[in-house]
Amino acid sequence: MSTESARLLTLAGTAPGLDPAARAGHLDHPPRMGFFTDTSVCIGCKACEVACKEWNAVPENGLLLTGMSYDNSVGLGASTWRHVAFIEQIGRPGEAPALPSSAAGGQAADGSRWLMSSDVCKHCTEAACLDVCPTGALMRTEFGTVVVQQDVCNGCGYCVSACPFGVIERREEDGRAWKCTLCYDRLGAGLEPACAKACPTESIQFGPVDELRVRAQQRVSELRDAGVAGARLYGEDPGDGVGGAGAFFLLLDEPEVYGLPPDPVVTTRDLPRMWRHVATAGAALALGALAACLGGGRPRP
Amino acid sequence: MVPKASFDSYYGRPVLKEPAWASPEVPGYLFLGGLAGASSVLAGFAQLSGNRELSRAAKAGAAAAIGLSMLALVDDLGRPARFMNMLRVLKVTSPMSVGSWLLAAYGPAAGAAAASAVTGRLPAGGAAATAGAAALGTGVATYTAALLSDTAVPAWHEGHREMPYVFAGSAATAAGGLGMLAVSPAHAGQAVRFAVLGAATELTAKSVLLRRLGAAAEPYQQGLAGRLMESGEVLTAAGLAGAVLAGRSRAAAAVSGAALMAASALTRFGVFEAGRASARDPKYTVEPQRERLRSGAAPVA
Numbered sequence: 001m002s003t004e005s006a007r008l009l010t011l012a013g014t015a016p017g018l019d020p021a022a023r024a025g026h027l028d029h030p031p032r033m034g035f036f037t038d039t040s041v042c043i044g045c046k047a048c049e050v051a052c053k054e055w056n057a058v059p060e061n062g063l064l065l066t067g068m069s070y071d072n073s074v075g076l077g078a079s080t081w082r083h084v085a086f087i088e089q090i091g092r093p094g095e096a097p098a099l100p101s102s103a104a105g106g107q108a109a110d111g112s113r114w115l116m117s118s119d120v121c122k123h124c125t126e127a128a129c130l131d132v133c134p135t136g137a138l139m140r141t142e143f144g145t146v147v148v149q150q151d152v153c154n155g156c157g158y159c160v161s162a163c164p165f166g167v168i169e170r171r172e173e174d175g176r177a178w179k180c181t182l183c184y185d186r187l188g189a190g191l192e193p194a195c196a197k198a199c200p201t202e203s204i205q206f207g208p209v210d211e212l213r214v215r216a217q218q219r220v221s222e223l224r225d226a227g228v229a230g231a232r233l234y235g236e237d238p239g240d241g242v243g244g245a246g247a248f249f250l251l252l253d254e255p256e257v258y259g260l261p262p263d264p265v266v267t268t269r270d271l272p273r274m275w276r277h278v279a280t281a282g283a284a285l286a287l288g289a290l291a292a293c294l295g296g297g298r299p300r301p
Numbered sequence: 302m303v304p305k306a307s308f309d310s311y312y313g314r315p316v317l318k319e320p321a322w323a324s325p326e327v328p329g330y331l332f333l334g335g336l337a338g339a340s341s342v343l344a345g346f347a348q349l350s351g352n353r354e355l356s357r358a359a360k361a362g363a364a365a366a367i368g369l370s371m372l373a374l375v376d377d378l379g380r381p382a383r384f385m386n387m388l389r390v391l392k393v394t395s396p397m398s399v400g401s402w403l404l405a406a407y408g409p410a411a412g413a414a415a416a417s418a419v420t421g422r423l424p425a426g427g428a429a430a431t432a433g434a435a436a437l438g439t440g441v442a443t444y445t446a447a448l449l450s451d452t453a454v455p456a457w458h459e460g461h462r463e464m465p466y467v468f469a470g471s472a473a474t475a476a477g478g479l480g481m482l483a484v485s486p487a488h489a490g491q492a493v494r495f496a497v498l499g500a501a502t503e504l505t506a507k508s509v510l511l512r513r514l515g516a517a518a519e520p521y522q523q524g525l526a527g528r529l530m531e532s533g534e535v536l537t538a539a540g541l542a543g544a545v546l547a548g549r550s551r552a553a554a555a556v557s558g559a560a561l562m563a564a565s566a567l568t569r570f571g572v573f574e575a576g577r578a579s580a581r582d583p584k585y586t587v588e589p590q591r592e593r594l595r596s597g598a599a600p601v602a
C-alpha cells in the first residue's frame with residue numbers, strides 16, 4: 001500500500017505488519033491473543049453460541065425457524081457474537097471422496113458434505129470499525145483485540161457501515177453498537193473466552209496469534225495431504241486487506257459460500273485519497289463562488 | 302422459499318450490514334449541510350462584491366440549514382443524549398470526527414454571520430464570522446463525501462474519487478437555488494451563475510463516477526435510487542433552463558430556484574439509497590472481490 005496510507009494508519013494506531021496493541025499505545029503488553037477456528041472439525045452443536053450469550057448476557061434476539069439448514073441465528077450482529085453457519089452441499093459430481101473421518105468434513109460417497117462453521121468478529125489488525133469511530137468508543141486492547149466501550153458509544157452507527165465483514169451492529173432498543181469482545185473480562189483474569197471453553201471438538205482454539213498461525217498452517221497442510229483440496233486458511237495472512245485477523249479460520253470452500261467476503265479491504269487504505277479529493281473539491285467550490293461573483297453584485301437596471 | 306446455499310452466497314444473505322443511518326435524517330443532512338456550507342461560501346464572495354441582499358439571504362439560509370442539520374444529526378444517534386461524545390477525541394481516520402469538529406466551529410460562525418447581517422449589529426464581527434463560515438463552509442459542503450465513501454458500502458466506497466465533486470456541485474446548485482428563491486432577479490445574477498457552475502460540476506462528476514463503476518453502477522440506476530437520481534437530473538435541467546430564461550420574472554426565478562434545491566436533495570437521497578441497495582445484495586460485495594482475486598490485481602485500486 002502507499003506510504004501515505006501507512007502514515008495515516010500509523011496516526012490511527014493501527015498499521016499493517018506492526019503490533020496493533022503497541023501502535024495503540026500499550027507499553028509492555030501481553031502477546032496478541034485470538035482465535036483459530038478450524039471449521040473442519042466443527043460439529044454444529046452451537047455450544048459456542050450459547051456459552052457466549054450466557055457469559056456476556058447477550059439478549060435473546062429472535063426465535064426463528066429460518067429453513068437455512070440448522071442455522072436459526074442467521075448471522076453475526078449486535079446480539080449474536082458467535083454464529084454457526086450450516087451449508088448442505090448435496091452431490092458434488094467430479095469430487096474424489098475424502099477420508100471417511102469427520103476431520104475431512106464427512107464427505108459421502110457421492111461427494112455430498114455438510115459444512116459447519118462458527119463465525120465471529122475478526123478483530124482485524126487494520127480495523128475499519130475502530131478507524132472510523134468518532135467518539136473513541138472502539139479501542140484496541142492490550143491483547144490486540146478490538147472492543148467497544150459501552151459507556152462511550154453514542155450509537156452513531158459509522159462502524160456498522162465500515163466493517164467489511166458485516167459484524168458489528170447497533171442494538172435496536174439500546175442504541176449502542178455491540179460485538180464480540182473476545183471475552184476481554186475473562187482474558188484479564190487469565191481465562192479463555194467462553195466459546196473456546198465450551199467448544200467440545202476444539203474447533204475454536206484460543207491462544208497467542210503467532211502460535212495459532214503455526215498450528216493452522218500445519219493443519220491445512222495435513223488436510224491437503226489427506227486429499228481435502230478445498231481446505232484453506234482465511235484471515236491468517238498479514239498481507240491481506242485487513243492486515244490479517246486476530247480471529248482467523250480454516251475453511252473447506254470459498255469464503256462466499258460461508259457468507260464471508262472473498263477479499264475484504266479496510267476502507268481506511270483509500271482515505272488519504274478521499275481527503276485529497278475533498279480538499280480539491282472544497283477549493284473548487286470556493287473558486288466557483290469567486291467566479292460567480294466576479295462582475296459585481298450591483299443590481300441590473 | 303429460502304434460496305439454496307449457492308456457491309456465490311450464503312442463502313442469498315447480505316455480507317455487509319445495511320447502513321444504520323436513517324432516512325430522511327441522514328440524506329436530509331447531506332442536503333442541508335451542503336446547502337449551508339455552499340451558501341456561506343457564496344455569502345462571503347457576494348459580500349465582497351457589495352451584493353448585500355444576496356449575502357444576507359445566503360447567510361440566513363446557511364444558519365437555518367445548519368440549525369436543522371444539527372437536530373437531524375443528534376436525532377439519528379442511537380444515544381442522542383451522548384452527542385457531546387463526538388468531541389471527545391479528534392481522529393483524522395474518521396470523517397465523522399473531523400466533521401463534528403468542523404460543524405462545532407462552523408455552526409456558531411454561520412449563526413453569528415447571519416445574526417449580524419439580519420440585525421445590522423456588530424458589522425466587523427459579522428464580517429469576521431462571514432469569512433470564517435465561508436472558509437469552513439468549503440469543508441462542511443464536501444467532507445460528507447468522505448464520510449459516505451469511507452465505508453465498506455460498495456456503491457459509496459467505489460465512488461470515492463468523484464463523490465466530493467458530486468457533493469460540492471450539488472451544494473452549489475442548492476445554494477444558488479436558494480439565492481434565486483430568496484432575492485429579486487436584479488440581485489440574483491451571482492446565485493444563478495453559482496447554480497450553473499454547480500450543476501455542471503455535479504452532472505459531470507456523476508457521469509464520470511457511473512462510467513468508472515461500470516457494472517457496479519447498477520445500484521444508482523435501478524429501483525428507488527435510480528428513480529431519485531433521475532428525478533434529480535430532470536429537475537436540475539428544468540431549474541437551469543428556468544434560471545437562464547427567467548429574465549425579470551421573480552416568480553419564474555423562484556420556481557427555478559426551488560427546483561434546483563429539490564434537485565440537490567433528490568441527488569443526496571438517491572446516493573443514499575444506492576448505498577443501501579448495494580449493501581443489501583451480496584453480489585455487489587462478492588463479485589468485484591472475486592474478480593479482483595481472479596485477475597490478481599492489488600486490493601488498493
